[in-house]
Amino acid sequence: MKNGIETGNGRLVGLDLGTSNVSFVVCEEQPERGIELLGIGVRPSQGMQKGMVSNIDTLVDSIVEAKSVAEQMAMCEIDRVFVGITGSHIRGTNSTGVVAIRGAEVTENDIERVSESAQAVPISSNEMLLHTISQQYIIDGQPGIQHPLGMCGVRLEAKVHVVAGSASPIENILKCVRLCDIEVEGVILNHIASGQAVLSDDEKTLGVAMLDIGEGTTDLALYSEGSIVHSATFPFAGIHITQDIAVSLHTPTEEANRVKKHYGSAISRNMGSDETFELIVIGDSQPSRAHRRYLAEVIEARLEEIFLMVREHLQKSGQTELIRAGLVLTGGTSKMVDISRLANRILNVPVRLGTANYSGELSELVKDPGYSTGIGLCEYGHFLRREGTDLINKERQEVSEGMKHRVSGAFRKLFMREHPSVYQSHSQ
Ligand SMILES: Nc1ncnc2c1ncn2[C@@H]1O[C@H](COP(=O)(O)OP(=O)(O)OP(=O)(O)O)[C@@H](O)[C@H]1O
Ligand SMILES: [Mg+2]
Incomplete structure (x- = not known):
């Protein structure tokens, strides 16, 4: 005590x-x-x-x-x-190490040597290593091995995901x-x-993308065969939606954040054209009214841009086909109404909202x-x-x-x- x-x-x-x-x-x-x-x-x-x-x-x-x-x-x-x-500044790299198995079967020493070889990725002098995550072992060309200790073979490979940051x-x-x-x-x-x-473990095994859309960053992680295979961070998220609303509706940032949460939607065409809400407008002593459809158009444009950026990133990384179980959205901005439908429309994969299991x-x-x-x-x-x-x-x-x-x-x-x-x- x-x-x-x-x-x-x-x-x-x-x-x-x-x-x-x-x-x-x-x-x-x-x-x-x-x-x-x-x-x-x-x-x-x-x-x-x-x-x-x-x-x-x-x-x-x-x-x-x-x-x-x-x-x-x-x-x-x-x-x-x-x-x-x-x-x-975070950088994730997939790396492979290869060693000859010294005896008839894989020993602790072989595993140590192959892991050392796999994590020998270039890390610059102003970077720090955060994670070295084992994905799988391969013995004589046979992939998907999680426990190589004691297995027979000649050549041992290890695939790892190395994460470093400034x-x-x-x-x-x-x-x-x-x-x-x-x-x-x-x-x-x-x-x-x-x-x-x-x-879930099933999603990670099948292949899934997770997008944590917060206030300042959108974090992307891709899992396949039970392990993380790719990670990226985009510097766009909820604050940018709030700022767009503040500029478009001429309202203070705090008020923009409030109306975003209370009246916002990620799909504008679902919004009735006559639905309005009350808000404070900069310089006006009396509250004004604005259309919910217009608010949704502003939100949709920014979220669409974020999902397009993610789509392009996935295409460039050549890993889109790994997302067999779809996309899971989390982070505060995932609470936006209809966000999963918008993500589905742009990324063309099943989308679900994720909270802690x-x-x-x-x-x-x-x-x-x-x-x-x-x-x-x-x-x-x-x-x-x-x-x-x-x-x-x-x-x-x-x-x-x-x-x-x-x-x-x-x-x-x-x-x-x-x-x-x-x-x-x-x-x-
Ligand atoms: N109901 C809601 N609808 C839309 N957006 C919401 C809702 N509730 C919260 N948000 C937004 O979620 C964001 C905060 O999310 P979160 O708490 O995940 O961010 P953070 O972890 O602090 O930031 P980051 O990870 O980006 O540094 C804010 O932009 C907030 O406006
Ligand atoms: Mg966060």
């Missing part, structure tokens, strides 16, 4: 530093049952834009406020977190968290966290698509902690202190562990 508040080793906290909200999600690890939600703390975010810190002081204040709300609700002290990272934006985030007297237990890509929270105690608290990243940070953090958190921690500290950007032993070991489906299933 500290200050009358309980502390505990089984606590697991996710910290989502969004452009719109700072959210803490506090969970507890349960033997054999994954994680159980204890509480959340959400405050408006000041000082965070599109995954980058724009003002240290205001961001620290937002974190401190949200932390206090979460601590009161969860009745525990928060001293360490898994923090989410996103931004246009060191400075990540260092700034770590600095702000530490200024709040919170230790960073791990850094997790937001896309991976949201995917963990909202996608978590179904334990207090699950209604996180059944908002804005909290997908926060709960996913806890779920993925739980997986990492079980499979080798100390290694990550050690590595993060080394990276942080010495600005060491090259991969070494801890990540090599993690390579074998960061593939959820390889090991016992975690809390989904």
Whole structure:
């Protein structure tokens, strides 16, 4: 007990530093049952834009406020977190490593060597490695192997997804968290966290795209054969819809955000031409009225642009055909009326809205698509902690202190562990 508040080793906290909200999600690890939600703390975010810190002081204040709300609700002290990272600086690369199997069958040493070879992707001196995620092993041309240990063969290949990001934006985030007297237990890509929270194992195996449309960024993650194969971040999301409305209807930003949520729709032709709503117009002392169809036209134009950008990106990456299970939308902007119909019209795949799959105690608290990243940070953090958190921690500290950007032993070991489906299933 500290200050009358309980502390505990089984606590697991996710910290989502969004452009719109700072959210803490506090969970507890349960033997054999994954994680159980204890509480959340959400405050408006000041000082965070599109995954980058724009003002240290205001961001620290937002974190401190949200932390206090979460601590009161969860009745525990928060001293360490898994923090989410996103931004246009994030780079995901698929890589393959090949080694000759030394004996008659695959040993731990062969797996270590092949993982080392696979993660030898060029990382520049101002980048930091975030994840090396195992996709599959191939022995003598036979693909789809998840457990190569003990198998016979001559040639062992490993396919991995390596995620790296610019060191400075990540260092700034770590600095702000530490200024709040919170230790960073791990850094997790937001896309991976949201995917963990909202996608089913079946979808990941069949092939699915997840789009987390927030306030400042739209995060795309593509899964196939159970593993992430592609990730990207687009710097357009809810704030751009709000700004378009503010300009088009000549209304203050706060009012634009309000009318967007209350009267907006992603498909304008579904809106009756005579439906109107009341709003404040800049410079007018009396409220005015505007047409809902016009509001929807403004929203539709921006969302269409975002989905077209995603479509073009997928086409360029040559991975459209992997999306056999369709698209899952999450993030606060996915609450826009008719957004899944618009996405379906443009991307021509089945679309569903995704909230956290978590179904334990207090699950209604996180059944908002804005909290997908926060709960996913806890779920993925739980997986990492079980499979080798100390290694990550050690590595993060080394990276942080010495600005060491090259991969070494801890990540090599993690390579074998960061593939959820390889090991016992975690809390989904
Ligand atoms: N009902 C709604 N309809 C449309 N948009 C909504 C609705 N509710 C919230 N939003 C929008 O969702 C956005 C916030 O989403 P979210 O909380 O996922 O963002 P964030 O995680 O803080 O930001 P980011 O991840 O982009 O940095 C805001 O733009 C907000 O206006
Ligand atoms: Mg977000």
